[in-house]
């Protein structure tokens with residue numbers, strides 16, 4: 001049996017020490033030490049238990065923005081939330097990454113709640129509302145322009161630009177909740193069990209509080225007929 005102490009860097013390139021010679025980088029490693037020591041001093045077996053497996057009841061589909069971490073915002077610990085994040089929390093039915101996470105969460109982990117979590121002041125949503133080219137991301141943000149198109153009458157009637165972005169944030173979360181509901185993954189799970197709910201949240205990064213959009217779904221009733229599978 002291989003020793004646990006085996007040097008896993010053996011045979012790998014030495015790396016460029018100067019590349020990681022920065023305060024922000026070093027502080028991450030120090031932060032990790034502090035985090036582990038803080039937990040282990042109160043609960044020596046914490047990580048041993050964590051290593052045995054995960055049983056989260058929640059899948060979080062959130063924005064990549066650094067200000068909206070799932071665990072800190074919900075006061076949860078490692079092991080409690082399964083997480084997928086992308087720019088502007090978009091759920092696209094051809095995104096194998098999102099579909100794989102959703103399938104694993106729903107069918108293997110058997111999560112009870114899927115939360116699509118957007119946030120006010122989302123740069124991705126704001127960029128989607130504008131006309132400036134940013135790069136490859138322009139193609140990703142096209143999905144949000146489609147949301148805008150669906151709700152353009154309401155959005156164009158909001159003259160304040162910040163309020164218009166915030167409303168599109170809410171509408172984007174709503175559309176992404178429906179996109180999750182439209183997957184055969186979720187619809188097949190609903191045929192087998194009644195304890196799976198899809199929710200829409202918006203985090204107000206100016207206060208830290210979550211706004212529940214109260215659009216939770218546990219069946220296909222809110223979907224247009226064409227999207228409901230037999």
Ligand SMILES: [Zn+2]
Nearest residue numbers: 063065122123
């Ligand atoms: Zn964002």
